[in-house]
Structure formats: C-alpha cells, structure tokens
Amino acid sequence: MSSEPPHLRGLDPAQREAATWAIDGRPPAPAPPLLILAGAGTGKTRTLAHRVAHLLVQGADPGRMLLLTFTRRAAEELIRRVERLCFEVLGAEAGSARESLWAGTFHAVAARLLRRFAERLGLPPGFTILDRSDAADLLDLVREEEGLARIDRRFPKKDTCLAIASLVLASGRSLEEVLRRQFPWCAEWQDELKALFRAYARAKAAQGVLDYDDLLLALERALAEPALAAEIGGLFDHVLVDEYQDTNPLQGRILARLKPDGRGVTVVGDDAQAIYGFRAATVRNILDFPKAFTTPVEILKLERNYRSTQPILEAANAVIGLAREGFPKRLWSARASSSKPRLVALEDDQAQVDHVVRSVLEAREQGLRLADQAVLFRTAHHSAALEVELVRRGIPFVKYGGLKFLEAAHVKDVLAILKLAENPADRVAGMRVLQLLPGIGPGTARRLLEAVAEAGRGLATLAGLRPPTAARLLWGELAALLIELEGATIWAGQIERVRRFYDPLLPDLHDDPAPRLADLDQLAAVAARFSDRRRFLTELALDPPSAASDEAGVPLRDEDCLTLSTIHSAKGLEWKAVYVLNCVDGCIPSDMATGMVEEVEEERRVLYVAMTRAKDRLELLVPERFYTFGQPKFGDRHVRAARSRFLPDRILDRFERVSAHRARGSDPGAADGPRFDLRAALEAVWD
C-alpha cells in the first residue's frame, strides 16, 4: 500500500496492528476475539478509536456495533474521536455514527437493552432505577417491615448491607464467603441478611424498580436463556470493551454470553491499572479472557508510552515494580527529560495546600494553563482544605469524584417528585415526597402510599385521601401537581412545574436556600437536554453530573480551570502537570484498605495510576503532620504521617527530593521559637 489511509495515519506499528487486526472484507466479518494489553499512556483509547473507525470505514454497520466503556465520559470521548476520524475519510457521508452506535457503560447499555426487551422479560417498561442511596433507603424500609429493625444487638447499617448484597451479586461468591472475607463483623447476621436481601428483591419487583446490580444481573439472567441470548447477541457484529481490567465476573459473563464464540469481541486493558477490586472487579477477567470463548484468542501488546517523559515513567515503573505479582510489561518512552519527578516533603497539610497553590500558579506563569494541571488525591475529602484556599484566591477549578450533586437533599427531593410521577409504585420516591409536608412522617407517609397502592388507580387516589391537619394546606397542591405530572406527555416545563411547588418549601426545609436554588437551576438546565422524562431519570441515575456547584460556582465551559479529582475518577485522563496529595501511609494506602494483601496491592496500583497521568511534571507531596478532626476529644490533634510504604528508600533515586518546609516565605524569624497551636485553641472554644 503506497500511502496510509487517513484514519490510520500517525499510528505506530503496534497500534496499527491492533487497530486493523483481522478486519477483512466489506463489510468486515467479525474478527476472532482480540485482547489488547496496553500500558498506561500507550494510546489505548486512541487505538480503540482507530479500530472502530477502521471498521466503519470498511463498511461495518454502526447500528450493530457495541462500545462498552467505563464511564459515560469515556464513551463520549471515544465517539468524538471516531467521528473525527471517519469524517476525515468519508467526509460528509460519515454521518451519524453517534446516533446509531451503542455506546456507554455496562449499566447504561443493560438499561437500554432491558427496556427494549422489557415486556418479554416481565419487566415494567417504565421501571425506574435506584441509585445507591435510593437503594439503601429502600433496604431500610424493607428492614423495618421485616421486623429486623428492632434487634437488641446492632444490625449492620443500610450502606453496609447494600455493599454486602452488591458484592455477593457482582462477584458471584456466596454470602457466607463474602461475609467471612470482607465483612467479618457482620458474619453473625448471615441469616437475617439473607432474609433481608430476599425481601428487598421482592420489594423491588413489586415496585418496578431496579438498582445498579439488578441492571447487570437482569441482563445476565436474560442472556442465560439461549433464545434470548441469540437474539440479543445477534444485534451486534462487533463488541469492543475498554478498561477490561476493571470489569467484574458478572460483566465478564455478560460479555461471554453475548458472544459465546468471541467473534467480533475486542477488549482493551492493563492489569497494572486495576483499581476497582472493591467493586468486585477482577483481573481474572483479563487473565482468563483467552479461555472464555470457543474461538482462539489473539493477544497484542502496546508498550510504548507516548504520554510521559522517561523519568516519570521510570519512577512509576519503580513503584509498580515492587508489586507482589509481576507485571511483565515495562513501559518505555522516547520523551527524554532531564528533570525527575519531585518528591516534596512538607511540614503539614496546610503547607501542602500552600505549596500546591504556589506551584500551580508558578506553572501558569510559565505557560501551563490551569486546564493542563490536575491535583489528584485518594479520597474526595483530601482536597477540602485546598478547595477552601482556591475559592479564597479566586482560582477556578472543577472537582471530579466524591459527593455527587444528586446526593444533595434538595435535588433528590425534586427528582423524587418526578420519579413518583413516572412510577407511582416507587416507594422510596413516595416516602420522600410525602414527608416534605409538615405533619407527615414515616408512619403517615407509609399509610398514604399503601392506600394509593391498594386502590390501583395511580396517583389520582391521592386527591381523595385525608392527610393530618398540619399537612392539609399543602396537600391539595401536592396532589394536583403529582396527578398533573403523572398524565403529562410533554417533558418541557415539568421541572419548572415541580419548582413552583417546591421552591417555596425550601426555606422551611433548609436554612440555606440560596445555593440550593442555584443547584435546581442547574438541574433544570440538565433536564432541558433530554427529550423525555424517562430518559432524563434513567440517564441521571446512571451518569450523575459531577458538579460541585455549592463551592466556587460552576465554571463556564470555556474558562481555564484547574482539575481536582480522585485518582479513581482520573482514570484514562492526562495532564501536563500532576500533583498527588498525601502520599503518606494512611492516605495512600488508605488506612481503610490495609487489612488484606490484595487490598494493599490495589492501593499500590492506585498510586501507579496517579503517577502515570502526568505528561511533563509530576509532584508527589508528603506532608509530615496532619491536622485531624477527631475522635480524641482532648489531646493532640496533630498526627504524624510517614511517607507512603510504596515509596521506600530504595526507589527514591528516581525522584528529585525537595524539602519545602516553611520558614522562608512566611514571616522570617517568626517561624522559629516555641509553637502554640492557635487553630486548635480556637476550635476548642466550641468543645
């Protein structure tokens, strides 16, 4: 071939091999199963995008192609790239890959398939989806109804119960085994838990609701039926899965049942970046991939890193090189650089904040936009102090991970009203909505909802019910709203309609209504992007927007702003400069995850993922003292921290070591001498 077609231009030989392997014919027949082992920064997404584009250019039908990605965001990115590549080759006729491609997370695709086959699967087509806290609330309701609430000894909390149920389903292990291995302190409740989970499943079926696990489980069960499996699997010629190392056994089984012979299946992954074990993801899915299908599997590797400089890679390789299990890949980069990543020792966490802010601003002076920089951390609250400082200094930022905007009470209230209108049987939504009114608590709410369920006439029943006196005033209004929404066919304006009822209630429900109203504005803006209510509710449950609107205000889309992200949410992304907070034992690894060897190993990979996000500059921050809010009522609130165990002395030659102890910068002279902890003293006033 004299010249490369445009959609393959710029790929190196290994990437090109992966992008085009066994794609023959017009339209191309499904290729035998392909496993692409691709290290961090080796152009994994890019290669996948080129493979998809190549399939399309060769005439594959986009409507029969399934792309499974880890997040909605990743799906968007992939589609964007595919479209651009196709456009270069096909021009205007490239057309509408976006509309016809099946792309999204396992959960989102499962929801879509389940809706399509709902009737034949015995699911109500209008089923609503419970997000995690909805699911926990329902679990609590059920627990009370089952009489498991009043037990003399302490029963596991609802979130714990949900986590246990989830792990059992996702991992395929028995309840007994999950309890023994992960929740030994709950083992005594095994029988009660089993009863609770059964009742929970019954309740979900009765109400026409599915939680996250149900989406996967229902699809997997449907695929166990050979006729349905053939029909559903037959919808797709090509199935491509990104981040395969972070799928769980249930997801693995879905893939295997969708395409038992493996033809047309391509998966991409990196065992060194597996960081979702806590969600029952297992690298076994990658390791066992070659055995999963009836057709022999091809394995290709990508080992050349295009992202980071060689010194950054050497440091990251050193960290992952100390892992228990060997990861045979060794990344290399052609991007030489004289500067090693920096390991910065700091006095305490406040000094860390000061240092990061200063470094970010300095880097900006040198021409790095804020958008080219990111601060990464193990848990969402690690960035709290930094956020305060950024707000104070007027530095714009977006934060990914941690508390979702959807978990804010007022947002959940508005959504619950819409959910109830969509599915009057949804108890969680119903309980929430009715308790908005004064004088209605759990008891009354339940009674009213039971009356609605018994009458079987939908929400119209509400109008005839008699609420307690205190609720009388608003009752008619609420009933009218719900009845109107239940019958509404036009989506536009529904949020505004809800807000006419809800906004006036806000000041009574919360003492800080202003920022909450702003959140609702934002919710309305999101809602406007959807064509109907069902879509809106489904998508929102599966892909919650990650707004931190109560902080600095949502940055304008084009504004140059700094990224703050949990390491988990930073997966697959990259920045020119990356700062990793709290590289100390107790944070990385999290002290919640130091029990079992596998957990610690996963934490090591978390640090590896963080480090390999950096292209040009990388700083690992090691504050030596921590200011903790805390348990010991009196006594020292400063906790000493040790450098992360993943950064032992013998690999420190990979770093430039910096000691950024205060002294200079702050008032010289005042830094020495006896210390008095004014901050703790001021806080102690309220003790």
Place this chain on the structure above:
DNA sequence: TTTGTTACCCTTTTT
C-alpha cells in the same frame, strides 16, 4: 406519630 435532642459511631474508591 411527629419532631427535637443527644449520644455515639464511623470516617474510601463508583456504576
């Protein structure tokens, strides 16, 4: 039965 108060426990990562 609701609402307010207090004591106590736990504190992660996400679809």
Place this chain on the structure above:
DNA sequence: GGGTAACAAA
C-alpha cells in the same frame, strides 16, 4: 464533622 439510632417531648 456527619449520619444514625435511641429517647424525650409535644
């Protein structure tokens, strides 16, 4: 600091 559970009061 934040959520939850148990208890007290309206």
